[in-house]
Structure formats: C-alpha cells, structure tokens
Amino acid sequence: MKKLNICNDQFNYHKIQLSEYWRDTLIEVVYVSTKIFDLLNEYYVNDxxxxxxxxxxxxxxxxxxxxxxxxxxxxxxxxxLILVEAEEQSITNIQFGSAAWLKLDNALEDNPGSKIVGWFHTHPGHGIFLSRDDLNVSYTYFNKPYQIALLLDNQISLKNNQLELGIFSFKENGEINNY
Ligand SMILES: [Zn+2]
Structure with a gap:
C-alpha cells in the first residue's frame, strides 16, 4: 500500500483516512491513540x-x-496495543498461542467496553504486505468487518528513522485488502 499519511489533528488520536489507500474498504477512518504511536516509535524507531x-x-x-x-x-x-509473546515466532511467521489468548482475555477484563479491532505484527525487513500465513490469521481470528491487520516493518522503520506501517481492511466482498 502507498505510504500512510498520518495527521495529528484529532486530540489524542492520529487520524488515518483509510479510503485514501484502499478503493474498496469497509473501514473509512482509523483513529490510532497517540500513546500507541509513541510506544511504537520508542520500541521500533528509537530502539x-x-x-x-x-x-x-x-x-x-x-x-x-x-x-x-x-x-x-x-x-x-x-x-x-496488547503486546504478546507469540508462540511460534520466526522471521516470517507468527502464531498466537494459548498464553497470548489468555493475556487478551485479561486485557478485555481490564478494559471494559473495549472491543478487539484487529491485530498487529512486525516484519523484520521483508516489507509491508500480508503473507499467506498472515491472511490465515486475519481470516480465522480477526474476520469481523471492523477488524484490521496493522503491520510495521521494524527494520525499514529503523533504517528510515520513522514508522513504516500498513493497515489492511476488508473489502465489501469479504476479501482482505493486500499490497
Ligand atoms: Zn507477516
């Protein structure tokens, strides 16, 4: 997807107009808490x-x-952003294991009213797209029309000294946007 244009004109949120990036998207606007961007910057850019x-x-x-x-x-x-120890982490694959799902349950209890709006993972240098395994994760666990996959390439972020992100939403026909 083309480079995200992130405006900081909403109090406490970065606004991303997703319909600027995907022609067919069930989600129009994504507001990301500035806390999350601060965390990602601290974690992946400032290292x-x-x-x-x-x-x-x-x-x-x-x-x-x-x-x-x-x-x-x-x-x-x-x-x-509920960071988890994914059970099978490798360079090109991620799976959420039982400990991760338990952590999610606890996070939902700690934040009453919160809903699961998607998942996040990193790619260490191989770019901003969803792999076949990533698509499986989205279609299996995060397949509601309002759920997204948020992706960050941490190696490119570090190299370019800024967050390199992608947001993948569903289309009208239930397929997920990719590339
Ligand atoms: Zn991936």
Whole structure:
C-alpha cells in the first residue's frame, strides 16, 4: 500500500483516512491513540529497548471501539496495543498461542467496553504486505468487518528513522485488502 499519511489533528488520536489507500474498504477512518504511536516509535524507531529481538516477528492484539458511518462503513479507534509473546515466532511467521489468548482475555477484563479491532505484527525487513500465513490469521481470528491487520516493518522503520506501517481492511466482498 502507498505510504500512510498520518495527521495529528484529532486530540489524542492520529487520524488515518483509510479510503485514501484502499478503493474498496469497509473501514473509512482509523483513529490510532497517540500513546500507541509513541510506544511504537520508542520500541521500533528509537530502539531504546534492548530486550526485544528485532530479527523475529512480534505480535499484539488491538483493542478499541468501532462505529457505523452514515454510508454504512465503519470508523474505528485503536486505544490499546496488547503486546504478546507469540508462540511460534520466526522471521516470517507468527502464531498466537494459548498464553497470548489468555493475556487478551485479561486485557478485555481490564478494559471494559473495549472491543478487539484487529491485530498487529512486525516484519523484520521483508516489507509491508500480508503473507499467506498472515491472511490465515486475519481470516480465522480477526474476520469481523471492523477488524484490521496493522503491520510495521521494524527494520525499514529503523533504517528510515520513522514508522513504516500498513493497515489492511476488508473489502465489501469479504476479501482482505493486500499490497
Ligand atoms: Zn507477516
């Protein structure tokens, strides 16, 4: 997808007009909490965390909320990024295991009213697109019309000194946008 244009004109949220990137998208606007961008910048651009291995994929659940637009699409907010130890992490694959799903349950309990609006994972240098395994994760676990896949290439982010992100939403026909 083309480079995300992230405006900071909404209080506490970065606004991403998804319909600028995908011709056919069930989600019109994604509002990402500035806290999440701060966290991602700290983690993946400033690289101040010595504890994470930048060469394997990282995963997270995205919690927030959604609303219907007048045209029948969705706007979503992403308020919480629940980073997890994914069970099978490798350079090009990620799977959420039982410990991850338990952490999600706890996060939902801690944030009453929050909904699962998608998932996040990193690609260590291989670019912004959904692999066959990624598509399986989306179609199996995050297949509601208001759910997205948020992707970050951490190696390219580090190299370019800015977040390199993609947001993948569903189309009208239930397929997920890709590339
Ligand atoms: Zn992937």
């Amino acid at each position: 101040s965390h010595a504890t994470h291995d930048p060469h394997i994929e990282h995963g997270a659940f995205l919690l927030g909320d959604y609303s219907r637009t007048e045209s029948g699409q969705y706007d979503i907010t992403i308020d919480h």
